Amino acid sequence: MYCKPPAGVTSMSDVLAARSQMGMSLAFHIIFAVVGIGMPVLMVVAESRWHRTGDAIYLDLAKRWAKGTAILFAVGAVSGTVLSFELGLLWPEFMRFGGAIIGMPFSLEGFAFFTEAIFLGVYLYGWDRIAVGAHIAAGTIVAISGAASAVFVVIANAWMNTPRGFEMLHGRPVNVDPIAAMMTPAAFPQVLHMVLAAYAATGFAVAGIHAFLLLRDSRNAFHRRALSVALLVGAPAAIAQPFSGDISARYVARWQPAKLAAAEGQFRTERGAPLRVGGIPDEAARETRYALEIPRGLSLLAFHDPDAEVTGLEAFPESDWPPVRIVHVAFQIMVGLGTFMAIVALWAVIERWRRRQIAEDRWLLRAIAVAAPMGFICIEAGWTVTEVGRQPWIVYGIVRTADAVTPMPGLVVPFVVFTILYIFLGAIVVWLLSRHVLGSPRLTEPEREPAEGSAA
Amino acid sequence: MESLLTLPNVLAGLTMAALNAYVLFGGADFGGGVWDLLASGERREQQRELITHAIGPIWEANHVWLVLVVVLLFTCFPPVFATLSILLHIPLALMLIGIVLRGSAFTFRSYGSEHDAEQRRWGRLFAIASLLTPVLLGISIGAIASGGVGEAMRPEHARGASSFVELYVAPWLTPFSVGVGVLALALFAFLASVYLTVEAGDERLREDFRVRSLWAALAVFVVAFVVLIIALATETHVGPGLTRSAWAIPFHVATGVAALWAIWALWARRFRVARAAAAAQVTLILWGWVLGQYPYLIPPAVTIDAAAAPERTLNLTLWALALGAMVLFPSLAYLFRIFKGKPAAFERME
DSSP: OOOOSSOOOOHHHHHHHHHHHHHHHHHHHHHHHHHHHHHHHHOOOOOOOOHOOHHHHHHHHHHHHHEEEHHHHHHHHHHHHHHHHHHHHHHHHHHHHHHHHHHHHHHHHHHHHHHHHHHHHHHHHTTTSSSSHHHHHHHHHHHHHHHHHHHHHHHHHHHHOOOOOOOOEEEEEEEEOOHHHHHHHTHHHHHHHHHHHHHHHHHHHHHHHHHHHHHTTBBHHHHHHHHHHHHHHHHHHHHHHHHHHHHHHHHHHOOHHHHHHHHHHSSEESSSOEEEEEOOTTTTEEEEEEEEEETTHHHHHHOOOOOOOOOOOOSSGGOOOHHHHHHHHHHHHHHHHHHHHHHHHHHHHHHHTTTTOOGOOHHHHHHHHHHHHHHHHHHHHHHHHHTTTTTTTTTTEEEEHHOOOOOOOHHHHHHHHHHHHHHHHHHHHHHHHHHHHHHHHOOBBBSSOOOGGGGG | GGGGOOHHHHHHHHHHHHHHEEEEIHHHHHHHHHHTTHHHHHHHHHHHHHHHHHHHHHHHHHHHHHHHHHHHHHHOOOOHHHHHHTTHHHHHHHHHHHHHHHHHHHHHIIIIOOOOHHHHHHHHHHHHHHHHHHHHHHHHHHHTTTHHHHHHHHHHIIIIIIOOHHTTTTTTOSSSHHHHHHHHHHHHHHHHHHHHHOOSSSHHHHHHHHHHHHHHHHHHHHHHHHHHHHHHHHHHHHHHHSSSSTTTHHHHHHHHHHHHHHHHHHHTTTTHHHHHHHHHHHHHHHHHHHHTTTTEETTTTTEEHHOOOOOHHHHHHHHHHHHHHHHHHHHHHHOOOOOOOOSOOOOOOO
């Protein structure tokens, strides 16, 4: 008697509006989510150093970071809620199909989010109410549950790339196995890459801001300590990221060859495929122009064999191609900026290892300052590769994005409304943070201070 | 009884329990915003400060209950989540805007600005968003309870004969749904003011919220009565469920007793008793709705069993909930012990 709501005729512009809204919401939320993973680590390190050394500047640092984190976490929490609803508001058929299969990691993420929110409340409002040890422990729990949230959410996304844990029967999933759906080939590479990215991006953003301020005021003890804590978190992650990227690339080459081909602008299937640096793919002509080609580079990187065969886009019908140009350019941005961050991180580590004062190396400070926004740009670009590279599928190879969208017409309206809302919020957040970050305390390091070298 | 304790029923019950927790905790935070908007008299600023102080450390944790409801719904009853998302797109999207603005404005006010004028502006936005969000939540629940959503699922609509308004507006823009929206607002404000009587450190401030609680109790009574009249007068699916079942009458009696008990306790200045009674009253109203439409999740179209995910998913979700509860409840107890243990002393946060 009753059936599914109307399968109306959904126009392509509605699909595009829905994709734009989802993309915009994710792009907005990911920044705050990443800060929520990285900042607690920085705060806990700073507070522990204060606890250990009695150096009050570290306490000041932890408190100032906590203030910024409170603002960013709140926006992250509400924009994350928007996303959980948008899964249904924009992609109800996707959730009808996949809810029972990938609800599990979302349920676990729910509890991780709970723990994060509870202990962040304890941390932010509990400075004078609980003992220092308990306070640091609360911060540590925030850091752990923040990372756990990311793990679970990325596991759910990995399922969209490499769907497992069910069988298809007459177009519907049967024999659902939520555990198998969590252990997909994409899960480990994606989770590793994202968690490292969160630490690298947050660490470098904070380090970059303080490096910039040190360039103006090189003896400021506050910024020196901030830089050292931020690099401690950001630099190792940035150095590890290319290796994690290699794992990701090999998984994509094996399980999502069309995505790899788009990322690399590889139209032909060939042995000993070159690695293209830069370049602009021309889908109509089926070639990538103006790229610097490193012979056999792609085969080597993707399969660890210079003669391996790389599947090109020509192996797929054009209706199954992702938007090649967007994916390729985003991939180049991610790899390029990520490489720059890794080199700067290595530079900083070498300086520190040679017991030099990073705060006095003006060229290194400049490089770190330039790298400040790069981690976040890399994350946006990387998610563009993952998400746009999976198109035209919402569940790779099984459900098309256009078939998952809501039948409600006029989706451009919510897209515009939420975009305006997020631009407004983003502007406010930048304004509030800049006002409070740039008001730096005037704390000049004494002229001779040998102990500073031990601060790493 | 045995047949009631099926796996789908248990998970539907737990989903509703999460909604219940959201209403009791998150709902009261929205209610706090309402009292911020209605702050008046010579202690206006102290009232606002008490509200800020009460909400600050806990609103984000309280908010997660809503996320849990959504997650449980799409994991355990995917078709229900899909259908509600389609047909209630507009009120849910508006509710999300309210949620975003409430949380952001509250935080911007607490952390961002030192200037009074700026704080007032964020305070105003926080309060207005707190006012609209519960109404939209209530409208959505009213649209489900009344059968508006279920009726829009009839096959004649599926054949494409319906207009945009018939499908995406008519199911929720009804007198009954709007009534439930206003009722939700009144209940949340009632909860907030009763909680605040316990949390106020100052005697006169407590008295302010006691008076507000009594007015809110009256408002709840009037709105509930009007909603009941609408339910009986119009063709909704609520009337039969509310009156026919065997348990219905004792249930309504219990709700009424809790309501009167709360008013008595407020009158007698037994504030902790009033808090328990108010929470019981709101809980009973919520479960009156849930049990009234049993076994339907979307009356009269989708039952719990028809929408339930495969058994393996439900089983695992149950385990995840058990595991999660073992982490969640001690953590929540810790949070509330730290911040709700004794009346607020008005320390400004760092």
